[in-house]
Amino acid sequence: MPETAVLSSAVPLTTLSDDELLFRENVRQFAEDKVRPLAKEMDEKGVFDRGLVEHFFQLGLMGIEIPEQFGGAGGEFFEAILAVEELSRADASAGVIVDVQNTLVNNALLRWATAEQKKRYLTRMAADTAGAYALSEAGSGSDAFALQTRAEVKGSDYILNGRKLWIT
Structure with a gap:
């Protein structure tokens, strides 16, 4: 008689810390309050609201992994993923903007820029400058x-x- 796999309830791959839960909830609330109400109009016009990008900077979402010495949040990659996931629930484009900034642009600078370049660019990337890849x-x-x-x-x-x- 062939063996049958027994399916059990899914176990999460990770358990969020209290700080991670709070961070996720804050981003989720922001996404619901500020991003979701603009999503349909942005899609229809094909234009992303620049005011949201300014909010992303104010909340520190555009410099999550940038060290505090450069004006960033000094966070971890996992926090960037939490932010992208929560923003994307409200609008995929919002998630992509934060994702590209953190995981492509800022990450490349953190890995390969000289000390002078890090000081010059990361301070801007954390404060008010969106990068491109x-x-x-x-x-x-x-x-x-x-x-x-x-x-x-x-x-x-x-x-x-x-x-x-x-x-x-």
Whole structure:
């Protein structure tokens, strides 16, 4: 007789700490109060409300993992994921804006920028500047190993050659 798997109730992969629960609830409440009421209109017009982005900065959502020394929240990747999840419940675009800022732009600066670049850019990324990420190309999509764009050092400058599309 074949064995039958017994299904039990799902066990969460993680249990949120009190601080994480409070953070999640605050972002959820903000998303319900401020983001959801604008979602339909933003979708219909194809324009994201800049006032919401300003709120994201005021709440520290655009610099979750940026260290406090640069004006960020000094949080963890998991907190960024909680914020993205809660914002996306109200409007997917809101989640994407916070996600790109934290997990692509800020993360790249934290990993690969010089100390001078971190001071110059991370302070702005935590305060009032939204970043962009240019990976996709017509011939390679998002395959980072097939990219054709190149950066060449010329003296104290970089010369970029290539074409990007779908700038995030």
